[in-house]
Ligand SMILES: NC(=O)C1=CN([C@@H]2O[C@H](COP(=O)(O)OP(=O)(O)OC[C@H]3O[C@@H](n4cnc5c(N)ncnc54)[C@H](O)[C@@H]3O)[C@@H](O)[C@H]2O)C=CC1
């Protein structure tokens with residue numbers, strides 16, 4: 670009997686293989702390393718950029734792109750209330766309550782509202798979307814098929830999953846191009862986002878996984894940082910010092926992991942002295958099921974993204 674789970678997995682593998690084949694054909698493999706991409710500073714500084722939604726993620730991306738070549742005078746943000754708009758004005762960005770105004774004045778529009786609001790927002794702006802626009806949805810779960818269905822025929826749509834550390838230019842971003850988005854549209858988005866952090870392109874099937882791994886993953890890391898600090902408080906360290914050391918520990922561990930290029934298990938073994946403190950602590954974490962719990966957390970968040978995408 671057919672197992673629908675296995676079928677789905679085979680399809681994902683096929684999609685991945687096809688994508689890698691296309692990359693090979695296009696000699697684009699180097700593009701998989703976000704740091705080797707071709708920048709186009711002139712294009713970035715001329716591009717008119719819009720944000721629909723003025724929340725945490727829109728602000729993170731805006732801060733990231735403004736630390737690159739984008740100019741505040743070329744950015745406009747809309748939201749129904751003024752609650753979140755002040756911080757954009759502090760960046761020198763124009764604000765409005767009209768989504769239509771954002772679309773009409775922009776070449777590239779980030780749709781950064783909560784997933785359940787994407788359909789009403791796209792329906793509202795659809796008549797103002799033209800062939801010059803690139804519409805970039807950052808909403809968890811919402812598929813390219815849904816976005817394209819709500820926009821005029823042949824619209825250029827891209828699905829992007831960023832994460833909050835874009836705010837400090839250390840985001841991890843993955844995007845997938847819609848059926849009418851060309852390679853150069855992807856290159857333009859990469860160039861614009863390059864100061865937000867690591868920017869990668871992949872097949873759409875990876876976007877929900879990236880949502881679990883990294884969009885939500887940052888919150889998993891914060892939980893771990895909080896628990897590290899609380900452990901130290903339990904052992905008698907003042908809370909402020911414990912939190913400051915916990916955040917530096919997470920930062921240092923992450924930086925060393927990225928810069929060394931080593932597997933995490935290798936670095937872990939470099940910290941462990943036989944019979945020393947670390948192996949005792951690691952044993953306790955394994956007994957508590959940290960590894961399985963973390964894998965399950967990525968799985969649940971991915972599944973939830975998939976569920977949000979089902980209409
Ligand atoms: N917060 C995060 O770490 C991440 C969020 N995302 C995605 O980004 C999107 C936005 O999330 P957040 O920024 O966290 O939410 P948020 O609640 O901070 O911001 C949502 C914004 O949308 C505005 N809004 C509501 N209705 C609107 C309408 N009809 N027209 C225009 N603007 C409207 C709100 O006023 C608010 O400014 C979500 O779809 C989420 O899945 C993706 C990756 C990470």
Ligand SMILES: O=C(O)[C@@H]1CCC=N1
Pocket residue numbers: 809880884885
């Ligand atoms: O929790 C959420 O649904 C969003 C998507 C990834 C991070 N925050």
